[in-house]
Amino acid sequence: MQQTDDMEVPLLNDSNSNRQKSLAQESDGFCHQLKDSEGSMESPNLEFEYGDTDGFTAELSELYSYTEEPEFSLNRDYFEEDFKNHVKGRRWMELSLEEQRAYVMRLLDALEVTDRDKRLKVARAILYLAQGVFDECDTETDVLYWSRHNVFLLYDMGIFTALLELLSMEIDNNQACSTAVRKPAISLADSTELRVLLSIMYLMVETIRVEVEGDGPERKAAREAFKTELGSPLYNGEPFALLLFTMVTKFCSMNAPHFPMKKVLLLLWKTILFTLGGFEELQEMKVKMREQLNLPPLPEDSIKVVRNMRAASPPASAMELIEQQQQQKRGRRSRRPLVKQDSLDTYNERDPFKNDDARDEEDDPEDVDSGIEGEVYPLDRDVIIQPPPPPPPLRPPTERLSFPKGLPWAPKVREKDIEHFLETSRNKFIGFTLGNDIDTLVGLPRPIHESVKTLKQHKYVSIAEVQIKREEELQQCPMTLGEEEVEEMPAEILYLGMLPSLSQYVIALLKLLLAAAPTSKAKTDSINILADVLPEEMPITVLQSMKLGIDVNRHKEIIVKAISALLLLLLKHFKLNHIYQFDYVAQHLVFANCIPLILKFFNQNIMSYISAKNSICALDFPHCVVHEMPELTAESLEAGDSNQFCWRNLFSCINLLRILNKITKWKHSRTMMLVVFKSAPILKRALKVKQAMMQLYVLKLLKIQTKYLGRQWRKSNMKTMSAIYQKVRHRLNDDWAYGNDIDARPWDFQAEECALRESIEKFNMRRYDKNQNSEFTPVDNCLQSVLGQRVDLPEDFHYSYEMWLEREVFSQPIQWEGLLQAQ
Secondary structure (H helix, E strand, O other): OOOOOOOOOOOOOHHHHHHHHHHHHHOHHHHHHHHHHHOOEEOOEOOOOOOOOOOHHHHHHOOOOHHHOHHHHHHHHHHHHHHHHHOOOOOHHHOOHHHHHHHHHHHHHHOOOOOHHHHHHHHHHHHHHHOOOHHHOOOHHHHHHHHHHHHHHHHHOOHHHHHHHHHHHHHOOHHHHHHHHHOOOOOHHHHHHHHHHHHHHHHHHHHHHOOOOOOOHHHHHHHHHHHHHHHOOOEOOEOHHHHHHHHHHHHHOOOOOOOOHHHHHHHHHHHHHHHHOOHHHHHHHHHHHHHHOOOOOOOOOHHHHHHOOOOOOOOOOHHHHHHHHHHHHHHHHHOOOEOOOOOOOOOEEOOOOOOOHHHHOOOOOOOOOOOOOOOOOOOOOOOEOOOOOOOOOOOOHHHOOOOOOOOOOOOEEOHHHHHHHHHHHHHHHOOOOOOOOOOOOOOOOHHHHHHHHHHHHOEOOOHHHHHHHHHHHHHHOHHHHOOOOOOOOHHHHHHHHHHHHHHHHHHHHHHHHHHHOOOOOOOOOOOOOOOOOOOOOOOOOHHHHHHHHHHHHHHHHHHHHHHHHHHHHHHHHHHHHOHHHHHHHHHHHHHOOHHHHHHHHHOOOHHHHHOOOOOOHHHOOOHHHHOOOOOOOHHHHHHOOOOOOOHHHHHHHHHHHHHHHHHHOOOHHHHHHHHHOOHHHHHHHHOOOEOHHHHHHHHHHHHHHHHHHOHHHHHHOHHHHHHHHHHOOOEOOOOOOOOOOHHHOOOOHHHHHHHHHHHHHHHHHHHHOOOOOHHHOOOOOOHHHHHOOOOOOOOOHHHOHHHHHHHHHHOOOOOHHHHHHHO
């Protein structure tokens, strides 16, 4: 096994911490002056909690563009006009539940009229109910309460099924599609009906999906029924998500440029999230599946481990290192003590809004002392200070800093790693090997016995390995093992529906991701994703232009968020359902250039993207429908909100990094793609974001390619290597830090992908191609048995039996010579 003793794993003791605290307090004024004079800014620790989604209110507000704000009052007007005609002198809140149900039933009947304009008015009235009859509410809490009440009522009355029929009609409306294709500029007005329908459906899916503490048994039953309904092939023989996937592909093929893609993607993401389950449900499913397969339990809960991690400060830039060296020289000349601070702990970039590609190519040399992220009062940079005063009295034991003991992850070893280790040991000490035998240790020295014992203690068998082994058995013995019993899980139903057009779905999603990426440049042939954000009349004032600019940027950010979350969910659920389903989607992503696309996304000033303020709080729903609209000025729009970071952008970045990890893990050919596309400096810049989860996935991506980057890169990036050692799970005999592993040698990467594709095609053919087993069907050679089989004939067959006999038997010449020759 490889040793890690010479790895740089810095530790920090309490005395050092106390000393640095006192020094930091003394030099505080000097540091502030230095900051002000040089204009540097420390990247802050981000208090971000990763989850399936953002807060419920934030998810609702992102459904609407700011240009749709006038439509809120339009929905209210249509509702009140109809409501006053049928319920005079009363408000919606004053009606009893039965009266409300009767009114919703009347709206449901009105949805079936042939007049398109009347249908739209009724749909807007239903949308107003789903939005929480906000004109009768005083606070945002009231709006959310009545929205939830009305949504469950609408679902109970069958509104969703009616909306689904209308949505199918709008998708198949060839006249609207051809009109939109011919128009030179598409605006909000071209997608009005679709936007109203999708908004109602999104509000229903998102509201019913989210559990609230006060939900009674009726609502819980409705939630489960709706979840089953969405995930089952009840809509034209396919799940609801496939209809939305069809909308995505139709839009990307330029056949329906008026489709409101942001709403479609948000609804698709939330439908998948609702029917398949989020990350915590995935973890529970994984635990249950391991129990069913008689595998040992997981060594830890990965969600909890990541949440308890703390962020490390990123590596220093080349400019800071030059300043450190100059200050060290000045310090030696003046014979004053110099306090050195680890560049992993404190990081100040000169200009946080400047893309520093050139500076990040080089990193800190290994002769700079290092520490971990647990310091309380770090110095902002190396500074020259006066000798410190006597240290303060020791703090009570209760206030002592507590540092995590050991590494956050339990190490893992694959069975093939143990086999490889024993094969090497047997060749060295005995001179021959025993194949896949990992139990026979005869002739091996005692230290090898101890090593094998340690490896077996940390042996981890994944669900994927069991599934691959089972698939190999089914391929080898199709007759003996018989048909595989496949449980009709929501993920299985979805994969079966997506299978015929899966490549089209993947390419369409990546096209949209490319169009929405901030680093993408507008091209004449690229798809227009702004159809549901641009108003009919373009802005004429500076204020209107600023507002539209913020709206467009926000629109793109929400699309990136929805696509990244959707792809990650699909990959994780398919991987749990069957590894070859995951590999099929991942291979399509790789062939569609997903790896360079994600790297292109991160090849920007990632700090400015995460701290972007493309939102106007006063226009967010439900705030805008309850409170009076304040006067918007150019200064208030430019200032943005007071948040430290943009939740959706950080969420998107983490999702994209996780996708990149998923599709490159254990795939040497794809790891080499990371190396070829020079991902190391791009990923290192992402370490500037002081958020533990994002840093973890960046470090994972750096770890898998360090062996290919060369000795010089590893030598000049020891701070990054230390961070990998501290935060990423260890494989006990993985030679990631030195590059001596056999996997670092030249590899036929094309053959690797071809072999994987062959395995996937065999799996899909065996499991989903129902005609492929015809050659294995047993043939009945017994004449009496064949003649004795009952054949179902139509009722009127005996009337035309003689005619059939004449036509099919007597009039057909039989070539006996040909039959004999064929025998």
